[in-house]
Amino acid sequence: MDGKLTLEKIGSLAGVSRATVSRVINNHPNIRKDVRQRVLQVIAETGYQPNQAARSLASKRTGLLGLVIPRLIQALFTDLYYPRLIQGISQACNESGHTLALFIFHTDEEEQQLAAQVLRQGFLDGLIIAGMHFSDPLNQLLLSEKPVLVIGEPLAYPQASFVDADNRLGAYTAVAHLISLGHQRIATITGRLDMAAGQQRRQGYLDALTEHGLPIDEQLIVAGDFEQEKAYQGTLDLLPHQPDAIFVASDSMALSTLRALADAGLQVPKDVAVVGYDDLMAEETAVPLINPPLTTIRQPIHRMGVQAVQTLLDIIKNPHTPPRRVILPTELIIRQSCGAVQ
Amino acid sequence: MDGKLTLEKIGSLAGVSRATVSRVINNHPNIRKDVRQRVLQVIAETGYQPNQAARSLASKRTGLLGLVIPRLIQALFTDLYYPRLIQGISQACNESGHTLALFIFHTDEEEQQLAAQVLRQGFLDGLIIAGMHFSDPLNQLLLSEKPVLVIGEPLAYPQASFVDADNRLGAYTAVAHLISLGHQRIATITGRLDMAAGQQRRQGYLDALTEHGLPIDEQLIVAGDFEQEKAYQGTLDLLPHQPDAIFVASDSMALSTLRALADAGLQVPKDVAVVGYDDLMAEETAVPLINPPLTTIRQPIHRMGVQAVQTLLDIIKNPHTPPRRVILPTELIIRQSCGAVQ
DNA sequence: ATGAAAGCGCTAACAT
DNA sequence: ATGTTAGCGCTTTCAT
Numbered sequence: 001m002d003g004k005l006t007l008e009k010i011g012s013l014a015g016v017s018r019a020t021v022s023r024v025i026n027n028h029p030n031i032r033k034d035v036r037q038r039v040l041q042v043i044a045e046t047g048y049q050p051n052q053a054a055r056s057l058a059s060k061r062t063g064l065l066g067l068v069i070p071r072l073i074q075a076l077f078t079d080l081y082y083p084r085l086i087q088g089i090s091q092a093c094n095e096s097g098h099t100l101a102l103f104i105f106h107t108d109e110e111e112q113q114l115a116a117q118v119l120r121q122g123f124l125d126g127l128i129i130a131g132m133h134f135s136d137p138l139n140q141l142l143l144s145e146k147p148v149l150v151i152g153e154p155l156a157y158p159q160a161s162f163v164d165a166d167n168r169l170g171a172y173t174a175v176a177h178l179i180s181l182g183h184q185r186i187a188t189i190t191g192r193l194d195m196a197a198g199q200q201r202r203q204g205y206l207d208a209l210t211e212h213g214l215p216i217d218e219q220l221i222v223a224g225d226f227e228q229e230k231a232y233q234g235t236l237d238l239l240p241h242q243p244d245a246i247f248v249a250s251d252s253m254a255l256s257t258l259r260a261l262a263d264a265g266l267q268v269p270k271d272v273a274v275v276g277y278d279d280l281m282a283e284e285t286a287v288p289l290i291n292p293p294l295t296t297i298r299q300p301i302h303r304m305g306v307q308a309v310q311t312l313l314d315i316i317k318n319p320h321t322p323p324r325r326v327i328l329p330t331e332l333i334i335r336q337s338c339g340a341v342q
Numbered sequence: 343m344d345g346k347l348t349l350e351k352i353g354s355l356a357g358v359s360r361a362t363v364s365r366v367i368n369n370h371p372n373i374r375k376d377v378r379q380r381v382l383q384v385i386a387e388t389g390y391q392p393n394q395a396a397r398s399l400a401s402k403r404t405g406l407l408g409l410v411i412p413r414l415i416q417a418l419f420t421d422l423y424y425p426r427l428i429q430g431i432s433q434a435c436n437e438s439g440h441t442l443a444l445f446i447f448h449t450d451e452e453e454q455q456l457a458a459q460v461l462r463q464g465f466l467d468g469l470i471i472a473g474m475h476f477s478d479p480l481n482q483l484l485l486s487e488k489p490v491l492v493i494g495e496p497l498a499y500p501q502a503s504f505v506d507a508d509n510r511l512g513a514y515t516a517v518a519h520l521i522s523l524g525h526q527r528i529a530t531i532t533g534r535l536d537m538a539a540g541q542q543r544r545q546g547y548l549d550a551l552t553e554h555g556l557p558i559d560e561q562l563i564v565a566g567d568f569e570q571e572k573a574y575q576g577t578l579d580l581l582p583h584q585p586d587a588i589f590v591a592s593d594s595m596a597l598s599t600l601r602a603l604a605d606a607g608l609q610v611p612k613d614v615a616v617v618g619y620d621d622l623m624a625e626e627t628a629v630p631l632i633n634p635p636l637t638t639i640r641q642p643i644h645r646m647g648v649q650a651v652q653t654l655l656d657i658i659k660n661p662h663t664p665p666r667r668v669i670l671p672t673e674l675i676i677r678q679s680c681g682a683v684q
Numbered sequence: 685a686t687g688a689a690a691g692c693g694c695t696a697a698c699a700t
Numbered sequence: 701a702t703g704t705t706a707g708c709g710c711t712t713t714c715a716t
Contacts, residue, residue, distance in 0.1 A: 006693055016702075018693090018694080020703075023695095035701085049462050051464050051692085052464055053402075053404065053692080053693080054395075054399050055694055056399075057393070057398075057693080058693080058708055059694075062394075083422075083424065090444060090448075099465075101406075101442065101444075102442045102443075106433050120392070122395050122709095123441075290632075348709055348710085350709080350710095360709090364712085365711095393709050396692090396708070396710040397709080400691080400692055400709080463693095
């Protein structure tokens with residue numbers, strides 16, 4: 001009974017041609033009210049669902065947006081950045097009637113192999129790439145004809161459209177806050193410097209010191225990589241230079257810093273103040289148990305996801321227009337680790 | 343130059359018909375070695391990519407597997423269960439040459455509306471549903487013709503295929519462990535009892551007490567819902583009945599229990615031992631900072647994801663066969679909160 | 685082992 | 701405002 005419904009059949013049931021039914025389904029103008037009603041009626045009664053493949057073949061659109069997440073497995077396991085991003089992206093997809101295809105690459109080979117396949121002809125209407133770094137083989141995707149939007153400014157590709165949070169200003173705010181609390185020897189543990197997030201947060205740190213007339217001391221700058229191990233060691237390495245505060249470029253690293261300081265017998269914030277970045281330790285879970293609760297810069301991750309989809313759809317709709325550069329604001333979240341509050 | 347490549351064109355370049363090229367691409371047998379070579383050669387040289395929509399239209403397969411996650415936003419924000427599950431599912435999809443379409447529902451309406459659309463004709467080859475509860479509107483998806491696999495046993499639909507971890511045995515193991523440590527008044531905070539995970543873990547708790555000759559004391563059983571708030575209050579409610587240990591049906595709730603006990607001035611594990619469930623506080627992040635580190639039951643979440651895809655593909659390949667019931671083992675992870683180690 | 689040809693179900697240009 | 705018709709690019713019988 002079911003399963004064999006086609007436009008043609010719906011048309012004959014409604015007493016119109018299949019073209020009219022198609023127009024009704026696709027919300028074309030210039031359809032008589034009563035005809036539209038009748039057609040919708042039949043569609044509802046029969047439970048007809050258009051065949052997606054046929055639509056795609058004829059229209060050259062699939063309604064599929066791809067989200068590509070590179071091989072930094074660690075991050076996906078470790079914190080809630082990607083879950084929140086995906087949440088935002090998914091929500092925006094639902095709202096715009098698109099479907100989200102998720103590509104997570106687990107190995108370099110997979111990344112190489114599948115990257116090409118992601119671009120399969122007529123498979124995706126557009127592509128969102130999250131978390132690239134400079135030498136990422138995913139960069140090749142940026143060169144395709146397909147509409148692409150990157151999350152996190154891709155420094156090596158100034159012509160690419162992207163959505164990002166204001167890393168420089170976020171870091172600046174964090175450090176300025178520490179300065180306002182009276183700290184003078186403010187150290188930093190940076191993120192990966194081959195990613196915009198790492199570079200720009202470092203720049204914000206430097207700018208804050210400079211603009212407030214504090215000297216830049218290279219010994220107070222440790223190169224991290226967003227991973228915990230280096231952050232732990234980096235913190236220990238900083239101690240001989242007696243920082244009175246540390247700005248750590250991610251919360252995940254900041255946890256290691258807290259641990260290292262505790263292991264060294266130092267109290268936070270009494271001996272050393274700490275500010276993180278990301279606000280990924282959700283209130284509801286770990287925060288109340290982390291001691292002391294982490295002052296940090298919150299990124300509007302969910303909104304970045306939503307924005308990414310909206311911007312991508314705009315690119316799809318208006319190709320051959322200048323690249324989009326969307327930069328969202330961040331927010332200073334004050335908790336105990338900076339010493340501003342008890 | 344590019345972009346207009348079709349089977350026909352590849353065929354003429356290789357000196358064969360388009361049918362032969364199709365066979366080569368789809369690894370059909372009965373193709374002369376040299377012909378296959380020649381065709382593959384041309385494909386590689388031209389960078390030809392088959393048009394997905396056309397393939398789907400003709401073959402009635404899309405290579406798309408859907409993953410549906412119901413509207414329990416909270417969970418996605420809060421812990422790493424879904425990220426790990428998605429990771430496993432994605433990996434298995436990559437390996438089998440399928441693409442993962444992700445559907446996250448954020449509101450009830452979305453769930454109602456989109457659930458039908460997920461079933462759009464010829465859009466998905468199959469469907470994985472994660473984290474349903476009894477009255478979930480998603481249950482309607484189980485009634486469709488489409489191959490469906492559920493993660494987490496759907497108690498109301500005994501004929502559905504599913505993958506789950508052994509909740510009952512996991513809980514049993516946790517409680518038996520507490521008993522072996524000499525605890526006598528073991529309380530529990532259960533999960534949602536309208537989900538198998540909640541019900542079965544509760545059953546495991548009961549079985550462990552019974553089999554070890556301990557009495558069941560209803561006052562030591564608090565109904566939780568996998569959320570933090572009830573767990574906090576539930577823990578406080580338990581205290582007058584002087585439990586010497588608490589088995590909490592999820593790590594997330596167990597954190598609240600730890601907090602409540604601390605707030606009540608009780609020491610863990612000295613005054614009260616605690617065992618959680620899930621092992622979602624990844625070693626690399628919060629664990630070292632949670633005090634005391636949580637003894638817990640680890641679920642093979644990643645493997646459940648992989649298994650889900652494999653089982654679904656098996657169902658797609660062999661329809662009209664009995665439902666699959668895959669139950670994976672769990673593992674007791676001993677840390678400090680149970681008092682077994684220092 | 686290969687080719688010819690018939691669709692798959694829809695959209696969109698064209699015609700009226 | 702609606703119908704007619706020509707593909708879209710592939711898979712899959714059916715021949716040979």
